[in-house]
Amino acid sequence: MESPSKDQLEWMYSKMVLAREYEEMMKRVYLEGKVPVFDMSAGPLPGEMHISSGQEPCAVGVAVHLSAADWMVASHRSHHQAIAKNVDLAAMTAEILGKESGLGGGRGGHMHLSDPKVRFTSTGIVGQALGIAGGHALASKMKGTSDVAVGCIGEGGANQGVFHEAMNLAALWKLPLICVIEDNRWGVSVAKDKSTSVSKNSDRAIAYGCYGEYVSGNDVWAVFEAAGRAVERARKGLGPTILEIETYRLEGHFVGDGEAYVPEDQKRDREDIDPINVMARRLVDEGTFSADYLESILATCKEQVDAVERYAREQADAKPSDALRHVFVEA
Ligand SMILES: Cc1ncc(C[n+]2csc(CCOP(=O)(O)OP(=O)(O)O)c2C)c(N)n1
DSSP states (O other): OOOOOHHHHHHHHHHHHHHHHHHHHHHHHHHTTTSSSOOTTOSSSOSOOOOOTTOHHHHHHHHTTOOTTSEEEEOSSOHHHHHHTTOOHHHHHHHHTTBTTSTTTTSSGGGSOEEGGGTEEEOSSTTHHHHHHHHHHHHHHHHTOOOOEEEEEETTGGGSHHHHHHHHHHHHTTOOEEEEEEEOSEETTEEGGGTOSSSOGGGGHHHHTSEEEEEOTTOHHHHHHHHHHHHHHHHTTOOOEEEEEEOOOSSOSSTTOOOTTSOGGGOOOHHHHOHHHHHHHHHHHTTSSOHHHHHHHHHHHHHHHHHHHHHHHHSOBOOGGGTTTTTSOOO
């Protein structure tokens, strides 16, 4: 697999910055009405909020190889992937704020984002993204297209039964499925080594007779290359890949998680491990882009995020009287 082109690097960097700025906005909106006393039901955005800050390489390094015809199915932590798959950001924001004009009429909220126009969907059921993506991969094979399907789960989700069911059938039927596992080490407060019998879930590929690759270091370039190989194999009819990516959760399981369970000696300096800082340093050091140019990307992303926040706040709230629409057949 070749290294990313300058255009691909710019695309990946811009999407990472957009995802980060978007989630900074989401955190602020989410905390409205919830401080100083944290009450999950208060404010314009009740419920839980899972932020993907730090995990952006797992989204952009994969999505850069996809077209609008390929499917991406994500989990409860999905903003970075939705943004990388070009989901309509205004409608996504309206959805998260429970507005009528949201992607799902304000019914799904942040854990159930779905934009069929760009073939993106997500589910709050841990592990299940892989089952849904497996279905899309089967459909692609039955229709004889070269579209692939990516199912994105956490390393905790890889211990759900659906992981085995999906990987077994995808390998048996040589489906164009890429199982992306974002190994941020924690399933809420449970460390990977307390829940998982192997240190690398990608090693499980041998049990299914499919490909497996582990990418270390949360490195965009390495994710780009490994994901490129996986997508190429899927398009050629060579079957699925389990692609596990080492990554870092910069924000805790959900906004408001104090991470009291993380041992002191495992806490690392956020500035050092932030993949956006790491990528920016390399882009400037290698002379790919100037620091000023990267600053201009940040400014554009901030404007875009401000605009979608303004848009979503102005939209009408979903009506409680409509809550059962689309649940039962209407006479
Ligand atoms: C089937 C199911 N069980 C439990 C939960 C509650 N839950 C939500 S996120 C989560 C942890 C998931 O960990 P992981 O798959 O590693 O993803 P991460 O949160 O680290 O991104 C759990 C247990 C759920 N949503 N679905």
